[in-house]
Amino acid sequence: MGKIWLTRRGLLSLLPAAALVAPASAEIPLGVPSLYAADPLTGLALRGYDPVSYRLGSEPVSGSDAHDYVWTGLVWRFSSAANRGAFARAPEVYAPRLGGCDPEGIVAGRLVEADPLVASLYGDRLYLFRDAERRRRAGPELLDAAEARWPDLRRDAAIGG
Structure with a gap:
């Protein structure tokens, strides 16, 4: 019996079907971020x-x-x-800081997926945001609060980053 190989083109052809099957969720379940x-x-x-x-x-x-x-x-x-x-x-x-998760979500105690096209440099740190509105609301206080909350959230979720 011959082997079946999945080429890059074959994998890319599966993407539209995967989008229909996978649930669209902005919040990352803990343990599988x-x-x-x-x-x-x-x-x-x-x-x-x-x-x-x-x-x-x-x-x-x-x-x-x-x-x-x-x-x-x-x-x-x-x-x-x-x-x-x-x-x-x-x-x-x-x-990106915070494992690339949205800072507002981190402050709320949740891992919220961010969009790599919605990013900002604050000082020398790169942050990603869920959307442009969250990026607009972000400031030093929010980012400092997210940085302070991140080690505990990362430890509780048993993740790296």
Whole structure:
């Protein structure tokens, strides 16, 4: 009996069907979080956007599979070897804070998935938000409260990041 191989094209053809089957939920169930805005089907952190690019321009840039790097059990993609190298030397500097979860959700004690296209740098820290309204409401007090709550929430959920 011959083996059946799933090609990239074959996997991509399954995406529309997966969207119909998978429940659309903004809140991440504890114990099974999608940290760093990871795509659940591909395992790509930031859904394939280059984390270093958030600091280099006004919009994040898509990464390339030619510049993959594995960190925290996820595949991180980069638009160049230089960006991959910078991340590999100091991933905590470039990765989003709070495991890539929405700060407002963290303050409320919930892991709420964030959108990698709704991001902001506050000082030298990258935060992702669920939507533009939450990003607009975010300020130093909210972010400080989220940072203070994050270690306990991360420990209680038994997750990394």
